[in-house]
Amino acid sequence: MRRWLVALVLVAAPVLADSNLPPARYANEQLPDPRQEAAAKALMEELRCLVCQGQSIADSDAELAGDMRAMVRQRIAAGEKPEAVRAWLVGRYGDWVSYRPPVEPMTWPLWAAPLVLLGVGAFLLRHRFRRRR
Amino acid sequence: MSRAFRFVPLLVLLAFVGFVAWRLAIPNDEKIRSRLTGQPVPAFSLAPATQGIAGLSSKDLGTGQPRLLNLFASWCVPCIAEAPLLDELKRQGIPIDAIAVRDRPEDVAAFLARHGNPFERIGSDRESRVQLSLGSSGVPETFIVDGKGIIRYQHMGPIEPGDIPNIRREWEQAR
Numbered sequence: 001m002r003r004w005l006v007a008l009v010l011v012a013a014p015v016l017a018d019s020n021l022p023p024a025r026y027a028n029e030q031l032p033d034p035r036q037e038a039a040a041k042a043l044m045e046e047l048r049c050l051v052c053q054g055q056s057i058a059d060s061d062a063e064l065a066g067d068m069r070a071m072v073r074q075r076i077a078a079g080e081k082p083e084a085v086r087a088w089l090v091g092r093y094g095d096w097v098s099y100r101p102p103v104e105p106m107t108w109p110l111w112a113a114p115l116v117l118l119g120v121g122a123f124l125l126r127h128r129f130r131r132r133r
Numbered sequence: 134m135s136r137a138f139r140f141v142p143l144l145v146l147l148a149f150v151g152f153v154a155w156r157l158a159i160p161n162d163e164k165i166r167s168r169l170t171g172q173p174v175p176a177f178s179l180a181p182a183t184q185g186i187a188g189l190s191s192k193d194l195g196t197g198q199p200r201l202l203n204l205f206a207s208w209c210v211p212c213i214a215e216a217p218l219l220d221e222l223k224r225q226g227i228p229i230d231a232i233a234v235r236d237r238p239e240d241v242a243a244f245l246a247r248h249g250n251p252f253e254r255i256g257s258d259r260e261s262r263v264q265l266s267l268g269s270s271g272v273p274e275t276f277i278v279d280g281k282g283i284i285r286y287q288h289m290g291p292i293e294p295g296d297i298p299n300i301r302r303e304w305e306q307a308r
Contacts, residue, residue, distance in 0.1 A: 021259060067235075092267070
């Protein structure tokens with residue numbers, strides 16, 4: 001009995017959480033125009049995957065990320081500006097979906113952080129420089 | 134260095150430990166909600182997802198009374214768990230339409246035959262295009278669209294037995 005159970009576990013296939021449809025056109029296929037492809041690629045690297053939230057859609061293997069890449073490429077091929085595509089997605093998912101945070105009161109600490117940290121570093125080091133003299 | 138400053142590293146450590154403990158106790162909500170709640174349903178028109186059931190367009194929503202719009206897929210395991218609860222909502226008199234995401238007609242038919250069909254219309258969204266335009270980030274998800282075609286509520290993930298009263302209340306409020 002036990003041996004059979006082990007054998008069954010060994011041959012068991014994981015349940016697939018993916019659809020049976022092939023990837024959308026342009027999910028994994030470049031645009032024929034290299035300039036449009038470069039613009040699409042640059043945008044895809046700055047859009048966040050909704051499923052695997054730490055990856056860009058350019059890096060993600062999730063099906064929804066593939067569909068997002070297809071949408072980005074098709075819209076850019078149709079002549080839309082990359083920033084318009086980004087704005088369309090931000091309008092639906094919020095700033096979260098874009099890896100390029102906007103400059104607004106809410107994100108000022110983020111943009112000011114490098115300068116503040118430099119200042120703190122200089123403050124901490126000032127004694128050291130004095131001692132060396 | 135003055136005596137008071139000696140404890141600064143300890144305080145920093147305590148603050149860090151406190152922050153980590155807080156986040157472990159109350160994990161961050163990673164749901165990405167649609168920003169379209171409170172806004173009109175974006176225009177779309179989808180072909181029927183399977184034979185014998187009409188397709189779905191945005192014009193079929195917002196026809197005077199609120200409707201549920203369920204995003205599901207035959208390949209989605211939590212959607213199976215959700216199916217009897219959608220049946221229950223339909224039994225309570227709540228009209229439900231659906232969008233089948235990345236699905237094939239024969240698979241949708243088999244899913245409905247096995248798990249029941251509470252849907253009046255089912256549109257086929259083969260490249261997740263309408264799903265993206267709704268601000269939805271996965272299946273299953275359920276929107277409540279009021280009689281004027283405004284999205285009033287978004288439920289993310291499968292509907293569980295405990296969610297029924299809340300969904301019912303949101304639907305009543307959308308009237």
